[in-house]
Amino acid sequence: MRSIVLLGSTGSIGTQTLDVIASRRDQFRVVGLSASGGNVDLLAQQVIDFEPETVALARASAARDLQRALYAAANERGWAQGEYHLPRLLLGPQASTQLAGVGADVVLNAITGAAGLEPTLAALAAGSTLALANKESLVIGGHLVTEAARPGQIVPVDSEHSAFAQALRSGRADEVRRLILTASGGPFRGRTREELVDVTPQQAMAHPTWDMGRVITINSATLVNKGLELIEAALLYDVDYDDITVTVHPQSMVHSMVEFHDGSTIAQASPPDMRMPIGIALTWPQRLEGAARPCDWTTASTWTFEPLDDDTFPAVQLARRAGRAAGTAPAVYNAANEACVEAFWEGRIGFLDITRIVGECLDEHLADGHVADAELTLDAVLAADRWGRARATELAGAAA
Numbered sequence: 377m378r379s380i381v382l383l384g385s386t387g388s389i390g391t392q393t394l395d396v397i398a399s400r401r402d403q404f405r406v407v408g409l410s411a412s413g414g415n416v417d418l419l420a421q422q423v424i425d426f427e428p429e430t431v432a433l434a435r436a437s438a439a440r441d442l443q444r445a446l447y448a449a450a451n452e453r454g455w456a457q458g459e460y461h462l463p464r465l466l467l468g469p470q471a472s473t474q475l476a477g478v479g480a481d482v483v484l485n486a487i488t489g490a491a492g493l494e495p496t497l498a499a500l501a502a503g504s505t506l507a508l509a510n511k512e513s514l515v516i517g518g519h520l521v522t523e524a525a526r527p528g529q530i531v532p533v534d535s536e537h538s539a540f541a542q543a544l545r546s547g548r549a550d551e552v553r554r555l556i557l558t559a560s561g562g563p564f565r566g567r568t569r570e571e572l573v574d575v576t577p578q579q580a581m582a583h584p585t586w587d588m589g590r591v592i593t594i595n596s597a598t599l600v601n602k603g604l605e606l607i608e609a610a611l612l613y614d615v616d617y618d619d620i621t622v623t624v625h626p627q628s629m630v631h632s633m634v635e636f637h638d639g640s641t642i643a644q645a646s647p648p649d650m651r652m653p654i655g656i657a658l659t660w661p662q663r664l665e666g667a668a669r670p671c672d673w674t675t676a677s678t679w680t681f682e683p684l685d686d687d688t689f690p691a692v693q694l695a696r697r698a699g700r701a702a703g704t705a706p707a708v709y710n711a712a713n714e715a716c717v718e719a720f721w722e723g724r725i726g727f728l729d730i731t732r733i734v735g736e737c738l739d740e741h742l743a744d745g746h747v748a749d750a751e752l753t754l755d756a757v758l759a760a761d762r763w764g765r766a767r768a769t770e771l772a773g774a775a776a
């Protein structure tokens with residue numbers, strides 16, 4: 377029986393993780409759940425269903441709402457007070473970090489954004505296996521995260537990196553020639569820049585193959601998600617940026633590939649369903665039987681691959697720059713993007729402004745304020761994160 381702490385339990389990855397666990401109570405015990413406090417009704421249902429010992433809420437003011445929601449959810453099931461479980465509550469901005477550090481067998485970090493960094497470090501320090509969906513924490517933390525981990529302690533949940541981990545088992549590290557990172561291309565694949573000027577957040581949310589949270593869905597539309605994944609791959613598998621190729625594969629059936637030095641390419645394929653990578657991350661290195669449906673070979677289908685249009689979607693090139701510069705550059709890339717996604721969502725900037733502002737922030741940071749990789753500290757990452765957000769918000773204001 378593995379004990380699981382699930383951070384970000386009310387989100388897209390969080391709910392799918394609980395879906396995987398729900399039918400396998402003999403294998404997994406949920407000991408902790410965390411959320412920001414934005415959806416206490418769902419969190420209350422999860423508490424009643426999974427009976428975690430501890431619940432962490434980033435917004436302390438949501439605690440009372442959670443207690444009310446728990447009472448209402450129990451009432452709905454006809455339970456009186458005392459008949460349902462009341463977890464210990466951790467409250468405030470550090471609550472998920474405290475929960476991540478309790479020493480569960482597996483901490484699955486499915487928080488969105490840079491807020492996942494300290495929980496990631498706490499899970500590693502506590503010796504837990506870190507099932508990592510929150511790619512931002514690895515990207516911005518860089519070697520602070522990889523060096524805090526013992527070999528194999530970080531298991532990727534991100535579908536592409538799960539594919540790499542699975543394919544890499546086909547050969548030795550010194551037999552790998554390059555990684556091929558697949559991208560769906562997002563909802564605007566094939567469009568020109570002129571055709572992207574007026575696109576709306578609603579159009580950007582129409583991902584062709586995956587149903588995901590807001591930030592990652594907008595990031596898929598700009599290709600910033602692929603930029604983050606490029607840095608994630610370089611850090612996880614210690615591969616040079618020159619040896620990672622991005623290819624657009626609109627069907628999202630092949631989740632990524634590894635090319636070996638004998639000319640062989642090993643691909644991992646399955647329908648776009650996160651329960652597969654979530655399942656294998658919870659039981660790595662074993663596979664979790666029945667985690668998701670396999671490919672259907674009874675009907676005709678076509679899988680296509682095409683080069684990325686870097687002129688229309690500059691996010692991957694910007695990430696290559698940030699990743700190569702390392703140090704605090706990836707933190708600025710991510711923070712500026714998070715601020716821009718919010719500004720785009722609120723109608724303060726246009727779609728093309730997102731990568732334009734991220735690029736400008738990166739240029740300014742590299743010219744002045746960049747902390748090199750050798751000098752990187754947690755404080756430097758957090759300062760770069762604050763600076764990137766503030767500067768991007770300023771530039772977004774000027775664009776409005």
Ligand SMILES: NC(=O)C1=CN([C@@H]2O[C@H](COP(=O)(O)OP(=O)(O)OC[C@H]3O[C@@H](n4cnc5c(N)ncnc54)[C@H](OP(=O)(O)O)[C@@H]3O)[C@@H](O)[C@H]2O)C=CC1
Nearest residue numbers: 384386387388389411412413414434487491509510588589
């Ligand atoms: N969705 C997907 O298919 C995939 C997602 N990922 C990655 O997984 C992560 C989560 O994505 P996704 O599930 O889509 O996101 P969602 O927006 O759907 O969910 C985010 C979750 O994080 C919680 N949260 C947000 N801020 C905080 C905080 N400061 N402290 C604690 N909890 C917080 C939210 O709580 P609340 O509801 O209370 O606001 C919610 O539970 C991201 O890093 C994403 O890039 C990677 C691959 C695929």
Ligand SMILES: CC(=O)[C@@H](O)[C@H](O)COP(=O)(O)O
Nearest residue numbers: 534535559560561562596601
């Ligand atoms: C499911 C998953 O891992 C997402 O990160 C997915 O990759 C998004 O798709 P694209 O960024 O390729 O559009």
Ligand SMILES: [Mn+2]
Nearest residue numbers: 534535536605
């Ligand atoms: Mn992915």
